[in-house]
Amino acid sequence: MSGTTVRSVHIPDLTDLAHRSPSAETLCWLRDGRGLIGWGVLDRLEVTGPSAMTDGAEWFNERCTELEIADEVRRPGSGPIAFVSGAFEPDVAPTVFVIPRVLIGRDEFGSWMTYAGERPEIPEPHDVPEPGEVQYVDGDRDSASFQRAVRELVARIDAGRLDKAVLARDVYAHTEHDLDVRHLISRLIATYDGCWTYSVDGLVGATPELLLRLADGHVYSRVLAGTEWGPDAHERLRSRKNLEEHEYAAVSAAAALEKVTIRLSVPGEPKVLSLPNVSHLATEIRGDVAEGITACDVAAAMHPTAAVGGTPTDIALRMIRELEGADRDRYAGPVGWVDSHGNGEFGIALRGGIVRGPRTIQLYAGCGIVAGSDPQTEWQETEGKFAVMRHALGSDNLP
Numbered sequence: 001m002s003g004t005t006v007r008s009v010h011i012p013d014l015t016d017l018a019h020r021s022p023s024a025e026t027l028c029w030l031r032d033g034r035g036l037i038g039w040g041v042l043d044r045l046e047v048t049g050p051s052a053m054t055d056g057a058e059w060f061n062e063r064c065t066e067l068e069i070a071d072e073v074r075r076p077g078s079g080p081i082a083f084v085s086g087a088f089e090p091d092v093a094p095t096v097f098v099i100p101r102v103l104i105g106r107d108e109f110g111s112w113m114t115y116a117g118e119r120p121e122i123p124e125p126h127d128v129p130e131p132g133e134v135q136y137v138d139g140d141r142d143s144a145s146f147q148r149a150v151r152e153l154v155a156r157i158d159a160g161r162l163d164k165a166v167l168a169r170d171v172y173a174h175t176e177h178d179l180d181v182r183h184l185i186s187r188l189i190a191t192y193d194g195c196w197t198y199s200v201d202g203l204v205g206a207t208p209e210l211l212l213r214l215a216d217g218h219v220y221s222r223v224l225a226g227t228e229w230g231p232d233a234h235e236r237l238r239s240r241k242n243l244e245e246h247e248y249a250a251v252s253a254a255a256a257l258e259k260v261t262i263r264l265s266v267p268g269e270p271k272v273l274s275l276p277n278v279s280h281l282a283t284e285i286r287g288d289v290a291e292g293i294t295a296c297d298v299a300a301a302m303h304p305t306a307a308v309g310g311t312p313t314d315i316a317l318r319m320i321r322e323l324e325g326a327d328r329d330r331y332a333g334p335v336g337w338v339d340s341h342g343n344g345e346f347g348i349a350l351r352g353g354i355v356r357g358p359r360t361i362q363l364y365a366g367c368g369i370v371a372g373s374d375p376q377t378e379w380q381e382t383e384g385k386f387a388v389m390r391h392a393l394g395s396d397n398l399p
């Protein structure tokens with residue numbers, strides 16, 4: 001890679017990024033027609049260990065110092081970038097960094113292309129094959145065993161051992177034809193355009209939860225917890241149980257952000273976020289980071305918030321390991337991108353799955369358990385969250 005030139009150049013504005021990738025190994029971070037889509041691998045790292053996120057960032061910075069960089073665009077996301085998918089438990093599963101060979105980016109000012117070596121043609125938009133019939137098979141937990149785990153967790157909360165933990169379950173989707181993540185991406189962006197559609201190294205989904213955006217020293221985070229669906233969902237979101245469940249997540253995110261920011265603004269009351277499948281309570285946090293802090297530093301400081309872990313974090317993680325069954329791998333980890341200036345965006349990898357074979361994807365969904373959580377309702381909530389990927393795989397049903 002040493003001596004390779006990476007160039008970013010302005011190109012005519014493209015509104016259909018998702019349909020341009022010529023590769024089934026598409027890397028993507030897209031929301032509402034803006035974001036990044038990449039293909040080809042200039043370099044790649046898999047790293048495991050408690051500091052995987054910052055170790056990977058160091059590796060990326062070293063790669064950048066070896067490159068010749070010619071960036072005429074000079075905006076967050078231009079120049080060399082790495083797509084990143086972090087493990088939920090970084091000392092157990094690998095965190096992946098991928099520097100694409102070619103990338104098209106788009107923001108409010110227009111589009112650009114970044115490439116290593118010779119300038120490629122801009123690919124024409126094209127259709128990709130559909131997966132055909134899909135069969136769903138429960139993973140480690142069926143309805144009864146998931147509800148048993150919820151009941152056990154509520155008993156431990158009632159006994160005062162912890163306040164909250166997020167329990168997840170997995171489902172395997174087996175498809176008739178080979179899976180092409182570009183098909184999933186195009187279905188996700190069409191319906192969940194207010195979410196961040198991601199695809200990194202087989203992890204694909206559309207998350208409504210932004211762990212952080214860091215651009216020119218300003219940080220923004222959208223914390224979600226508390227879920228309802230169906231009639232009167234907005235009123236029911238204001239229940240004591242939902243507000244409490246949300247509060248743990250917002251407090252944990254703000255406490256982590258405090259360590260890396262010099263200014264922080266946290267609203268006192270959550271808002272309601274409506275999605276096609278469910279609605280959530282949402283807290284939007286804004287701040288300014290201390291000098292030299294990068295998006296990977298902020299992601300490492302924040303993960304896992306109580307939106308996916310619990311309160312207190314260490315006890316919740318122990319309970320999750322004990323009660324959950326399936327290994328989370330990169331589900332509920334930070335997913336996104338970072339550039340050579342430390343700007344970046346990371347979602348929490350929710351409402352998605354991990355491709356496990358040419359015709360198999362393992363889907364995950366979880367929900368926050370607090371005192372008073374009802375096992376049957378929590379099961380239904382995971383069903384509502386699986387709707388995102390079921391839709392991406394071809395179903396037209398929403399819960």
Ligand SMILES: C=C(O[C@H]1C=CC=C(C(=O)O)[C@@H]1O)C(=O)O
Binds near residue numbers: 166224369
């Ligand atoms: C853990 C998930 O969602 C989290 C994010 C928003 C709302 C949540 C809830 O209400 O339980 C979860 O904390 C998931 O989608 O798998």
